[in-house]
Amino acid sequence: MQVLPVADDQWDVVAWLWQDFRHDLAPAVDGFPYADGRYRHEWLDAYPAPDRHGYLAWRPHPNTGDDAPIGFALVRPGEQREHLLQAFFVVPAARRGGVGLGFAAEVIGRHPGGWEIPFQHLNTAAGPFWRRVADALWGEGWVETTEAVPGRPDVPPDHWIRTV
Template identity: 60%
Template sequence: MTCTPLDVRPVAEDQWDVVAWLWQLFRHDLATIVHGLPYADGRYQHAWLDPLPSPDAAGYLAWTPHPHGGESPVGFAIVAGLTEPRRHILAFWTSPVLRRSGLGTKLALDAIGRHDGPWSIAFQRDNVGAGAFWRRVATAAFGTEGVAWVEEARPVPGKPDLPPDHWIETVE
């Protein structure tokens, strides 16, 4: 499937509820990787989302025309570290029906392109698809691996029983 028309816009003040709904889909997708279960209220972990909006983070929604009229939110990216030395992707999700269409790459490059500075992008070792995706995005956004960016495995803080996360970082 080729990328449908796509408009990436900053999350408006009244759209954080839309992100909260999509966040549940994001966490659902990650559940098999992080062995996550919903809490008693039926929702997945959302602690990272709760303090947003914030001066340290920016959210972006990807919109495409809905087949029955109007627009459909089909992805989101949250960039954090805006007040820190490094920017990083806090969370990223695209609608499964549009994956492999170019949507994710366009959304990621748009979000990264809005913020100068050194970058870090982390993903779980066992999330093979995410690893391949973020390596392609890093090359497109920053340049050649080993020159413009590097990847390394790091232990998950406070969770020695988990495999290390992988981190892509731009070279300063």
Template identity: 70%
Template sequence: MTEDVGRSLDVRLVGDDQWDVVAWLWQDFRHDLGTVVHGFPYADGRYQHAWLDEYPAPDRCGYLCWQPHPNTGEDAPVAFALVRGLDASARAMQAFFVVPAARRTGLGRRLALDLLARHPGAWEIPFQHDNAAAGRFWRAVATEAWASGWVETEEAVPGKPDVPPDHWIRTT
């Protein structure tokens, strides 16, 4: 893949009329997680979307990252993130997704660092135990953002004693 480092990052708050765009990308996000969380789509063909249904809200926001589509040149969404806890003692990265064609270009790292900087203060970033790629990604981002000012813990998944614990990166 080509490096995305020199390209400017076009990150925008999700507009009221753009939540449908996030909903489409959400299905890709949950599809990717399907192998990690053993998730199946429901009877209507869609994956679980309860978290997404909580947006927008006063203490939550979403972001879309845009790049020119390689075939049309028009803006195309290449990533999204959902942040909660805007009015809490710590923000949480509730969801983070980069489309497969834009991965391994540096875009995800740049997007994550941009969002952490937009919301200064304490952060929590959870990821699933079996999602090795997410673990490597978030540990590298945490080290770049906070040097040694973070810890990683494992916590049981509420109501799911049969699955491995989630990992949580938290600023210290």
């Protein structure tokens, strides 16, 4: 796997993967596509920007051997720490075998300092995954909290992993 910053001409690739990401989250966030068939994308619309970073993970396509995107990550300034992992996605066919952990470690390693990693309570795969990442990268140097989702008293609180 190769992890590279998103080039100016690759944001369309991220936009395609974004739809997979939002589709994947749909059961956890009651997500429906809008009238144009796309899921919400205002977070993605804030990229690129000088204080925001995007990364694509690449691996040879199993059928063609050409480089294929297998995931993306978006990093922005955090509210309580220097960095916040705003979005992280690995295509289902590339999951397992440590791909996600390796990708997360590579992205986080490019931005020294404190981190915040939020995830939804109902995203049952996210919790165990991000706790494994936190243990691998920070040992006991992290905490997990829950916080109400602003403006959404009808949903369970989000989980936040933060370095200490």
